Amino acid sequence: DGGITQSPKYLFRKEGQNVTLSCEQNLNHDAMYWYRQDPGQGLRLIYYSQIVNDFQKGDIAEGYSVSREKKESFPLTVTSAQKNPTAFYLCASSIVVNNQPQHFGDGTRLSIL
């Protein structure tokens, strides 16, 4: 079955630590996205990538970094510079054609120890 796999489901970060969230898709989608969701707030775009080896900052990119070395994979690193990392992180993908919907993975819940 095609889909988007995020891991781990739960992640805990210590002070000063960088952590990496995994996102893999087998839908053959060119575009991939990372969102952050906080309680009572909508999805906020962190980074997105339209094609391999290219990515763009979203609305809240500070304290995060990404890479897109393979079409299937779009890992997100939450660096120690992100002072409020506790949130639900969602990875999504879509076909790179206008007006096509995004499909989401199951998410990673990140908390501070």
Place this chain on the structure above:
Amino acid sequence: QKEVEQNSGPLSVPEGAIASLNCTYSDRGSQSFFWYRQYSGKSPELIMFIYSNGDKEDGRFTAQLNKASQYVSLLIRDSQPSDSATYLCAGGAGTYKYIFGTGTRLKVLA
């Protein structure tokens, strides 16, 4: 600042009734709209998408779009307790980057 606005709710409806969820958007260039259902603690799941003015029906769900009024809605007929969730509206302007609303929480009372 492009925005998509939704009433946070909760919207409570009795089982079997029609639930009406509404969304307004600020960007007149928006061309595509998506409704996602999100259960508590889970990720969003695509329910409907609509591009043209008018109604689009899929089973118990009907999406309605009025571009002149910058308004999109989702009707759920014969509401079931399993429909209780947060419904997110998203809009896009001819690209694959979308703006999401904060969601409306729906409670279907048995």
